[in-house]
Amino acid sequence: MNLHRKPLPVSEAVDRVMMDKKEGRVETVPLENSDRRRLAEDMIATHAVPPFNKSPYDGFALRAEDTRHLSRENPGHFRVTETIGAGQLASHPVEKGEAVRIMTGAEIPAGADCVAMFEICQTYDDQGTSYMTLKRSMDQDQNIIGKGSETEEGTVLVEAGTRINPGVKALLATFGYPEVKVYQKPKIGVFATGTELLDVDEPLQPGKIRNSNAPMILSQIERAGAEGHFLGKLVDDFDACFEAVSRSLHDYDFLITTGGVSVGDYDLMPDIYEKLGARVLFNKVAMRPGSVTTVAELDGQLLYGLSGNPSACYVGFELFTYPIIQRLLGNFKPYHTRIKATLGEDFPKPNPFTRFVRGKIHYEEGRVMVSPAGMDKSNVVTSLAHTDAFLVLPGGTRGFEKGDAVEAILLEDQGGQKYFEEG
Ligand SMILES: Nc1nc2c(c(=O)[nH]1)N[C@H]1C(S)=C(S)[C@@H](COP(=O)(O)OP(=O)(O)OC[C@H]3O[C@@H](n4cnc5c(N)ncnc54)[C@H](O)[C@@H]3O)O[C@H]1N2
Ligand code: MOO
Numbered sequence: 161m162n163l164h165r166k167p168l169p170v171s172e173a174v175d176r177v178m179m180d181k182k183e184g185r186v187e188t189v190p191l192e193n194s195d196r197r198r199l200a201e202d203m204i205a206t207h208a209v210p211p212f213n214k215s216p217y218d219g220f221a222l223r224a225e226d227t228r229h230l231s232r233e234n235p236g237h238f239r240v241t242e243t244i245g246a247g248q249l250a251s252h253p254v255e256k257g258e259a260v261r262i263m264t265g266a267e268i269p270a271g272a273d274c275v276a277m278f279e280i281c282q283t284y285d286d287q288g289t290s291y292m293t294l295k296r297s298m299d300q301d302q303n304i305i306g307k308g309s310e311t312e313e314g315t316v317l318v319e320a321g322t323r324i325n326p327g328v329k330a331l332l333a334t335f336g337y338p339e340v341k342v343y344q345k346p347k348i349g350v351f352a353t354g355t356e357l358l359d360v361d362e363p364l365q366p367g368k369i370r371n372s373n374a375p376m377i378l379s380q381i382e383r384a385g386a387e388g389h390f391l392g393k394l395v396d397d398f399d400a401c402f403e404a405v406s407r408s409l410h411d412y413d414f415l416i417t418t419g420g421v422s423v424g425d426y427d428l429m430p431d432i433y434e435k436l437g438a439r440v441l442f443n444k445v446a447m448r449p450g451s452v453t454t455v456a457e458l459d460g461q462l463l464y465g466l467s468g469n470p471s472a473c474y475v476g477f478e479l480f481t482y483p484i485i486q487r488l489l490g491n492f493k494p495y496h497t498r499i500k501a502t503l504g505e506d507f508p509k510p511n512p513f514t515r516f517v518r519g520k521i522h523y524e525e526g527r528v529m530v531s532p533a534g535m536d537k538s539n540v541v542t543s544l545a546h547t548d549a550f551l552v553l554p555g556g557t558r559g560f561e562k563g564d565a566v567e568a569i570l571l572e573d574q575g576g577q578k579y580f581e582e583g
């Protein structure tokens with residue numbers, strides 16, 4: 161067992177993971193199942209919007225020319241030739257002295273070049289013919305939504321890599337995409353190692369704890385937009401762990417194990433990487449928690465050895481697994497958004513290494529505040545339930561006070577950023 165590991169700066173460890181050259185795969189999914197997926201191609205307007213000149217109001221379509229000089233004292237009388245609702249077309253062009261009763265969304269009839277709202281018109285019948293009276297002049301194009309006034313055919317509206325949200329879905333429907341090309345969700349296998357682990361539905365037993373890391377990681381995978389597969393718990397037995405890991409390795413884009421990466425007698429992952437012939441990218445990172453996070457590579461496959469300690473495991477995933485998932489999803493901003501925030505509580509502990517305190521964002525008089533989400537220990541699970549950010553405290557600092565300017569990494573923000581430390 162090598163007890164002397166060289167800690168790598170966090171950003172360097174992130175870079176090593178992101179050297180992985182795997183490309184995202186593309187698949188076609190029905191529009192209705194496309195929420196939160198990422199577009200694999202730019203979305204281009206397949207036609208102008210609106211595709212025809214249309215009325216924004218319920219009213220009368222007529223010729224502006226016929227309304228010139230109209231006033232309260234000099235009203236104009238127009239023969240109403242027909243009525244058209246949205247989806248209906250006028251049967252003939254509007255001629256001099258005529259008006260078409262038109263509803264919101266209907267195509268402007270040929271000949272007409274303005275719409276007068278019902279509210280400014282009076283109507284009457286005379287010998288079986290309908291008329292409309294108008295007491296003011298109208299401008300050409302007044303109350304007409306012009307063809308292509310929103311967007312022209314061929315415009316790139318949403319770039320590949322964008323996450324599909326309700327608005328993107330509206331566009332896909334507008335432009336006639338019953339199916340959409342999206343990036344496939346990376347498939348990630350998850351093992352939980354540790355003889356002490358019980359299943360969620362088992363009663364507690366002396367010396368044992370329930371496996372909380374696997375459900376947590378699967379949920380982190382889901383939140384990141386990928387597909388997690390729980391491959392089971394493994395007792396701390398070298399042959400069993402080696403066999404399970406080597407068997408599953410090639411069925412997934414990445415394999416995550418939790419536990420067994422430190423220097424204990426039953427921390428088997430380092431020896432498993434060695435026997436597999438995997439290249440260890442790093443096995444110690446200058447950070448807290450998650451310093452023991454290990455990533456190895458075998459035949460172009462990344463093996464994540466996340467810590468067994470729940471908080472360390474959580475942090476290791478968000479720093480090193482999340483961005484590579486985003487890359488495979490075509491997200492051109494693969495890193496979590498990092499912002500400047502105000503510390504909401506004193507944090508007196510010194511920070512020999514960069515500390516990623518599990519934090520919670522709130523807003524106070526327009527300021528973004530971040531406070532620790534609970535106990536700040538690697539082995540703690542309870543604070544994770546309140547975590548939506550990491551408070552980043554640089555290595556070599558000490559004694560942060562309420563009100564200090566700090567950085568926060570947002571875990572639930574969809575914006576993202578291109579570079580790890582941009583912010
Ligand atoms: N002599 C040293 N001891 C330790 C060091 C060190 O540098 N020298 N590093 C410490 C740090 S830092 C961490 S973090 C932990 C990492 O431990 P491992 O990744 O090897 O994980 P385990 O030993 O398997 O378990 C640690 C802890 O986590 C619990 N655990 C494990 N799996 C789960 C799970 N699926 N769900 C919930 N909890 C889990 C386990 O029971 C242990 O309590 O090592 C320190 N030691
Ligand atoms: O890897 Mo440990 O999480 O620094 O506590």
Ligand SMILES: [Mg+2]
Nearest residue numbers: 420422424427
């Ligand atoms: Mg251990």
